[in-house]
Amino acid sequence: MQRRDFMVKTLASAAIATASPAMTFAMGKSPDKIRLGFIGIGARGTGQLALTLKRKDIVVTAVCDIDKERVTNASQMVQDAGMPKPTSYDNGPHDYQRLLASNEVDAVIISTPWVWHTPMAIDAMEAKKAVGLEVAGAFDIQECWALVDAYEKTGTPFMILENVAYRRDIMAVLNMVRQNLFGEIIHMQGGYQHDLREVKFNNGKQLYGGGVEFGEKAYSEAKWRTDHSLMRNGDLYPTHGLGPVANYIDNNRGNRFVYLTSTASKAKGLNEYIVEHPKGGKDHPNAELDFLLGDVVTTVIKCAKGETIVLTHDTNLPRPYSLGFRVQGTDGIWMDLNDGIYIEGTSPPHEWEKDAAYMKQYDHPLWKKYESDTQGAGHGGMDFFVIHAFVEALKANEPMPMDVYDCVSWAAVTCLTEQSIANGSEPVQFPDFTRGKWITRKPIFGFDDRY
Secondary structure, three states: OOHHHHHHHHHOOOOOOOOOOOOOOOOOOOOOOEEEEEEOOOHHHHHHHHHHOOOOOEEEEEEEOOOHHHHHHHHHHHHHOOOOOOEEEOOOOOOHHHHHHOOOOOEEEEOOOHHHHHHHHHHHHHOOOEEEEOOOOOOOHHHHHHHHHHHHHHOOOEEEOOHHHHOHHHHHHHHHHHOOOOOOEEEEEEEEEOOOHHHHOEOOOOOOEOOOEOHHHOOHHHHOHHHHHHHOOOOOOOHHHHHHHHHHOOEOOOEOEEEEEEEEOOOOHHHHHHHHOOOOOOOOHHHHOOOOOOOOEEEEEEEOOOOEEEEEEEOOOOOOOEOOOEEEEOOEEEEOOOOEEEEOOOOOOOOOEEOHHHHHHOOOHHHHHHHHHHOOOOHHHHHHHHHHHHHHHHHHOOOOOOOHHHHHHHHHHHHHHHHHHHOOOOOEEOOOOOOOHHHOOOOOOOOOOOO
């Protein structure tokens, strides 16, 4: 995919409105049943497909992937759920464009390798297919602007499917923040701290582990994801750690990110994994590679209202999974790593309390209402809520709770951290993707029990 050529073409298209676009989207046969297409049905797309098949307000009419076996399996899943056989699109990497030209699709879920996200989302918006886009970091700022421009030009609904924003404790803390439990927010932390070595390498036969191959010799994510660790140095996957805390400070809705600085450690973890793996060794060809991605990347973001956010990207070393959330204000602090909370005047002086009682007291209305529906949904039930929000907002013809401006401001962290690191951790400014509208836009995420 000639991504930069695509972006230039997009940026040279018709003039873009600077005001928020009108909602011009209309579904086809029934406003109560969305005809959904899936573009990319690998491990992540298959999980999302399984969730949608449980809903009575969705019919899956199209499935698309370059892997014909994946398409066949997805088609069978749809039929096993009692729906008609969907149309299959598996004739190469651009066959998704035939899906977008179809009049049997109202909306699409895009779960493809990262480099395809923006071109596919832009094509979908221009085809008037509502977009639910899986998360990724951006490659350059022009890509972010192209996504915003397409949205503002077409008015097509767009949602970034950031599931961690719906994690149960994250939403309870959102309630705490809005009820001023922590006082004025001063500082927050989050990140993606996840040992991905068995995601980045496998034996070419299984999803995870079993070998040290990546690229063409590997299977699934390792075919494409590991190349980013080889060739890029920055926070490659920022949205899980940043999206939830961005909602706490009303990013793009009365507040915004102003600048960041980023620093990367040395890169040793992936090379050591290859050398020490039974299927690898110091003589394996991959052991000679110099992976560019620092094992731990630390980023500090300064916000317009003065808050600071620390993000950590840590995927190359042995460690337990943790997103490392911290919310700190003038009256108290919460951290997820120790399930700890401290509220001045309530907690024992200078001692952490366990947060269980607070989580129960401030449990979000969405979780109270839909807890039973989350059973079996991926990532502890979070996946249910992103699909639910996308579908319900679309049916109501209302703004998406996490929109294109959220998407690009979070994703831009990747290319901005690359720039900062390459230039000695210098400060790098965030563009104002809202073109000034952040000053008057009002927060909408998570205020009730609808979505």
